[in-house]
Amino acid sequence: MTDTEAMADEFDTMAAWTADAVAQLGQEHAVPAACRGSGSPAALYWLADRLGLRSGMRLLDCGAGVGGPAELAAHRYGVRPVLAEPMTAACRASARLFGHPVVAAAGERLPFAAGMFDAVWSLGVLCTVPDQAGLLAELRRVAEPDAPVGMLVFLRTVERLPEQPEGNSFRTEAELAKLLAGAGLVVAEQAELADFADPEPDWRAAADRVEELIERQHGGDRRWQTARQQEQIIGGLISEGLVAGRLLVLRQAG
Template sequence: MTETDPMADEFDTMAAWTAEAVAELGPDHAIPAACRGSGSPAALEWLCDRLRLGPGVRLLDCGAGVGGPAELAARRHGVAPVLAEPMIHACRASARLFDRPVVVATGDRLPFASGVFEAVWSLGVLCTVPDQAGLLAELRRVSRPQALVGLLVFLRTVAHLPQQPEGNHFLTDGELNGLLARTGLTVLERAELSDFADPEPDWQAAADRVEAVIERRHGADQRWQSARSQEQVIGQLISEGLVTGRLLVLQPAA
């Protein structure tokens, strides 16, 4: 029997399977598949605009997963992305799909000098790490003095959730505000993920085809079943309004 770890199943094993499925279907499936769980293209475009991304800007994607959002920013805005991701198979998958610089690293211990990035973002990562203050402190440390920090955070809207996805630590709005204040980050702009348009049909169809190939190949594998169960729990919490996604543009305090 294959031993399962829901976090590794969702973010590591699924990453490797995603790269395999894209190899079967074609490179036009890569970005839609690799943006899974990181917001719609419209939401990512809003964040790119607010972070003032442009040609040559060094963008750190912390907790980059398979690297879809960073690749989207590179192709649309000409940024030079660098990816940091703790899951080794996710790093390998992103390198296979997009061939961008990637390092295996946790967000609270980034292997970069201070003040080297002109923009930083971390999408859907904060709720998955135990040391949330450490992650935010590192994002601030590696940012240049005038750089902006982008976050996609998932927040709980109730005191207690009926189901707690394994490995997730959802903050309330008040807890997040307190955490940002303690780490010296000021909110410049915010937007609710639900306010943005859904992906275009072609984008969604490409992502769905990748998911179908993964299920066909691995649906009997306990790791696929574990990852799928984790996704369903989070999806249900979001659909019921118990967890909500929010985009934030942050500025380090002087």
């Protein structure tokens, strides 16, 4: 199996199955099930507050997945999100669940004019992107000159990882610093994902119900098994402290 196929199982097929499961279980499951890898609501609110999100702002969510974080931002802060995501079934899933505008596009080639957004965020995406410098340059380009860029980045804390999910490439802190400097982005604030409270039990329970239904309906499918394996590898790396999530509030240099 290629890296691309494994990532499609994890981010495309699973997205479609997630939207189907939510349709069967009820819309109250949508946001918890559609926050894939972006951490807890507490972490998202921290980031949203630091980015100064407020009513009417145009927020780009780059690598938006199934769209849970963008919906959270729209619901709580009143922003007008636009989603960009290369996996077309994920685009359809987010549109079906939340109805926000979405474009099928890779973060390295965003189909937007320069300076179009009042804020930009990209959550759990950098490690999945082949051209990471290209992604950062694009995030900066489409943000207004004084607009903040928020990221959740999973960093490698050791020289070598025993294994990693197909298609992922985790940077060290020093490598990330170089990438950011190259893109003309400066860290204004940061926080460790592990320092935020876990989601509330009802949030976790809703996400679990969706996962259980997907497993019942698709557990025998090779694509489900690949996606589950990918998730278990990243989960294991995080729980062993070999990879750690960091939230970043970035400003444009100069």
